[in-house]
Amino acid sequence: MFGLGCATVYVVLNYYSPWQWLFLATGPLLLFNAVQVSKRREAMQLDPLLKQMALSTLVFTALFGLGEVLG
Numbered sequence: 001m002f003g004l005g006c007a008t009v010y011v012v013l014n015y016y017s018p019w020q021w022l023f024l025a026t027g028p029l030l031l032f033n034a035v036q037v038s039k040r041r042e043a044m045q046l047d048p049l050l051k052q053m054a055l056s057t058l059v060f061t062a063l064f065g066l067g068e069v070l071g
């Protein structure tokens with residue numbers, strides 16, 4: 001969530017196109033993952049969530065970059 005906040009601050013400071021907000025589409029994915037992690041207590045239960053977080057981060061990075069290129 002900290003990365004999402006930092007990206008938002010960056011876009012606010014360097015705004016020039018609505019396409020730059022494309023990365024916000026990953027917000028629900030990241031929030032869902034954070035809620036699921038907070039519910040789990042054992043390490044074995046966290047393993048599938050790590051894979052999900054890695055894919056969510058990849059999508060976030062791709063959409064942030066795409067928004068910068070399209071904008």
